[in-house]
Amino acid sequence: MKLIILIVLLGLSFGSMAQDKELTLEDAVLGQWRQFYPSYVTNLAWKKGEEAVTFHSKDGKELMLQNVGAKTAQKLFDLAALSKGLGVEVSRMPFIKWEAANEFSFTSAGERFWMRIEGEKLTQKSVLKMPKEANLDHHKGAQNIAYTKDNNLYIQDKEGAEIAVTAFEDANIVSGQAIARYEFGIGKGTFWSPNGMLLAFYQKDETDVADYPLLDITTTPGTLKTIKYPMAGQKSEYARVGIFNTKTKQTIYLNVKGPKDQYLTNLGWGPENKFVYIAVVNREQNHAWLNKYDVKTGDLVKTLFEETHEKYVEPEHPVWFIPGNNNEFLWWSERDGFMHLYRYNTDGKYLGQVTKGKWVALKILGLDETKKMVLVQGTDESGLNTTVYSASLAGGKTPKRLVKEDGIHQFSLSSEGKHLIDDYSDLKTPHATRIVTLKGKTKNNLHTAKNPYEGYKISMPELVTLKAKDGTPLQARLIKPADFDPSKKYPVIVYVYGGPHAQMVTNSWLAGARLWMYHAANKGYLVFTLDNRGSSNRGFEFESVIHRQLSKNEMEDQLVGVDYLKSLGYADTDKMAVHGWSYGGFMTTSLMLKHPDVFKVGVAGGPVTDWNYYEIMYGERYMDMPKENPVGYEETQLKNHVKNLKGDLLLIHGTVDDVVVMQHNLSLVQAFVSNGILMDFFPYPMHPHNVRGTDRVHLMNKVLTYIEDKLK
């Protein structure tokens, strides 16, 4: 009898052998962006002036060209031709960027090469040694390169000479770097004028910003690395904008009126090199002015328009001048409740709304060949998918969705505005790339990735739409074990982020999840994630409900997810864990302390535990200043709630976290200690706001082992 059972089991085992490979935690953590990343076409790009794309051949030895609609690709050039053109042996095809019809550039070994192609012959147009410094900003036309060393800004001119734009000995004056801690869409600190002769740059004065000490334990003795960290309600940095003229070598600073701690955001040049446009935002972040400045005098020409909102305004995109028109631009605004585009002229005259609808504009792709329509990548109404819309610059018409297929799409428009590269995935498509017409008709299927988990035991995610208490649809994702059996009961791991500017659940391959969740599911858990109100890509109202009361509505929505789990029947809702990082750590800890009967275990990484300790720019947008919102700060200060803890809580922090400083966690641990309440803490020495590299395997092992131990 025993023998027979054994044989049956063996039989089953053999039968499913093809799907039997276990996805280890190491596979999951380190492999997601490596061996398990779906294959793609390398260096795929539109060639300028043609309806044709180029890309690397599979062996990486040729650059291929494929005309739209052609059945096959052809070799444009190979390594031999490139080596000949350069005069040196090249062993690997570089990542090229098309600069003009038959001209491309690439970087190799610290040099930027500009090549011309005629027939099969390549010739070198120019080569430029790139400075080995930070924040390089290269204007290819003028061949000027801006960069920073420590707190100062420099330019390397086309002769290779170094020009010091600033020379502040005081390290508190920082030039040429991003300001406002990368908020308001700010990602850099230098902005070349279109002709490359003038350099606009951000400068911040951090004299009044408090120091925060971080300890480097790798030296003997440990040494101090001090960072500037402006905490909510405290003194901030002071921004200004300089304009450096590469001919006169003179800098003038824009004469921006207003309190010194206001924000100078979304700097953009006008096409004629005469004006820069800045969205000035007050420190309260409820008022924005789009200002036009004369770069010769530095004076304000005009405030083109203003935007206000009782909660907050948050410009995140600079002016986008309409190609071929020096007097009109598009402006991004959430003023109708969703991020959309509005047309203005350079005198500030409003010319109409261009995109519209209960979806969110994400990216301007360019104009179509008629120059009358702008192509815009955006979400659909569910927020789960992205697509492309064609909208009339003249306005008045409902933008037309060009690609009907759901999924997460990334588009790139040909230089002539006739076709789009459509790069996409969905729950069942790991990755695919095609060329489509502006009517959404497929012209070429360039690539379809194989399932990267072939042979591995892995389940497919499920998407589910739930309803918040007020009826708002909420998107959620459920991952079951690969060998899911609905007659069993599974403990649950809820992974949460929950904060603004992020979306966890999408109609994409893996549904937006990290691979460790599939590994954890196979260990016998349901792994669930819900994008509560406050998360992105669902419009301003959905997001801004969090204002002045962070976590309140977010938790309410997370509990809708918990109710759903309870309704399933196969979820062991007496054994639920919640885990999140950063804002998700704040959510995790808030849930453990404010809804102590829901989760048995919580693991919070790098959590905000007190908004007094978080930065001014992000913190005051959502919470206002501490003195303006004392109740909100008090209510969200987690140390006021430690006595509620019922389950097991593990707090985790990188010891040199410069985003959510470790003070958040240590002050919360202190509150637990002084109230005599046991909980756990683990530090990741010398890691910043996230644990990366191979140590991340340790982190996820720590998290999952803790959950497993405590759910026993």
Next chain:
Amino acid sequence: MKLIILIVLLGLSFGSMAQDKELTLEDAVLGQWRQFYPSYVTNLAWKKGEEAVTFHSKDGKELMLQNVGAKTAQKLFDLAALSKGLGVEVSRMPFIKWEAANEFSFTSAGERFWMRIEGEKLTQKSVLKMPKEANLDHHKGAQNIAYTKDNNLYIQDKEGAEIAVTAFEDANIVSGQAIARYEFGIGKGTFWSPNGMLLAFYQKDETDVADYPLLDITTTPGTLKTIKYPMAGQKSEYARVGIFNTKTKQTIYLNVKGPKDQYLTNLGWGPENKFVYIAVVNREQNHAWLNKYDVKTGDLVKTLFEETHEKYVEPEHPVWFIPGNNNEFLWWSERDGFMHLYRYNTDGKYLGQVTKGKWVALKILGLDETKKMVLVQGTDESGLNTTVYSASLAGGKTPKRLVKEDGIHQFSLSSEGKHLIDDYSDLKTPHATRIVTLKGKTKNNLHTAKNPYEGYKISMPELVTLKAKDGTPLQARLIKPADFDPSKKYPVIVYVYGGPHAQMVTNSWLAGARLWMYHAANKGYLVFTLDNRGSSNRGFEFESVIHRQLSKNEMEDQLVGVDYLKSLGYADTDKMAVHGWSYGGFMTTSLMLKHPDVFKVGVAGGPVTDWNYYEIMYGERYMDMPKENPVGYEETQLKNHVKNLKGDLLLIHGTVDDVVVMQHNLSLVQAFVSNGILMDFFPYPMHPHNVRGTDRVHLMNKVLTYIEDKLK
């Protein structure tokens, strides 16, 4: 049959009802020095010039006097008399100090009062306002008070005027405070000459000592508190000695020759106010010179003698001038293998060994009435007990043990040298106080404390003497559950310290144990502690075996303890935990990593994990410098052994530990992380090298809960 057994058990249970109160963890941690501290006679002291002691009456309203041999005590004065003498109402008897035959002093509300008593009448001789500053050093004869503010040294003279002795703006120059991090017996930085007119003081220059950063998380944002921390092999502090003359207001600095990082230890005055004696120790700590300096010129008069040892020399006591003899003093030395006293004259002439034997001299009590015998408190040969010896100043005789009774005794000699107060406890005596003759005969039984655990369930400790591999006797303590049943198997907690200058096991009440160990025992553990070689009160060879190879022999001896536990039969040696703090944390972690099969769980608090991170003075004594002992440093660097971990390890650290800085633990955690090995860590925010106050309940709860969870 079952019924009968039940009745028997109930009978036993009822019989012991009086012992049924549970000793909670809070009782154990907070109560040991409070409600569970054995009662004692308050403010017991010899009256000057009489064979009589004084003490507070039980209600604290009278000062009692008891003549030696008298059957009862009598009232010396009461609160009313004191109030009358002071001219203000006094509600509580102060702690008095006899200054002369009928004169005493006491401090109240920041003032130092000096009173005279005649019959029943008290009169106030003087009153002095004490500065509200640090490091007060009051010379009562001259009424000069030395004190420090920040890094400088001041004196308040008898008129109350403040005189600045030093005025260094550079905070690196610190005057009037202890130097050498309290090593070499150094406990203060000011030394009044016998006549109170000259002030000798230590000064250290910390310019070259590296800063170590500590984070204060109680401010917003967290702020930095930097300490000076000299790590082994790095640059040290530089000491000198100043002599301030209160008449001329001039300071001269002693002209001490030698490398600037040598140690100036055990400063002591000669009785004639002309010379100071300093034990100069080289940085290598293997050579000491007893130097005599002229305080007028600052010059060296003579090196009286030198001591060297291939391992280390460690002078810890200043010269002790023989009362009534300005030319002779006793010197403490371990030169014959045990700490003993040697007589010299002020020209450095050796006059003979005074105490001798395989026991350790601890304290000079004074001379007997003949002035020929010195009374010395010391250990017995087992190290478990302390007693008192009478030794001939002339030498040549074996010192005589005066008190035969074992136990831990503290003695105080009457001013005439005729009787001793003997304050003692042993395993069965919580606390007792008597007066004995110099022949050890009891004259008065002053006090016998009741068992403070009356009604509580608590066991008696057991002492056991084991043998190290080389035959050295090792003292150990075993605590069993109060309801111990030898037919059961009990898991084990080994509590370890193991480092020099400490002894865990003595023949005293509780046997030297902390009360939490008795609490833990009642939860069903055997709690065991062994004083391995390296611990104190057993002589130089016993201690110095650790030299250059910390933990090696110490662990070997701890394993002797483990073998003993295995031999008992009732110890569940598959379930053993080890716990220790500081050096004991180093021992705990070393045992977990170097003998990974012995303990299933380790909890290490504030551990040294790398002797490169420990201080120069202590570290280089035992380990030499890193460059002199690379193998020793490497072998004891625990991060080199993380891969051996088999059991569960919890590391604990106070976040502002300024003794064993948190870098020790964080660097070890980093090694575990980078090797992918799970373990645990818990920080005590804003606690220094130990966790005190009510947070200590949390600490011990954390420790014991961890052990309980992981031994399951």
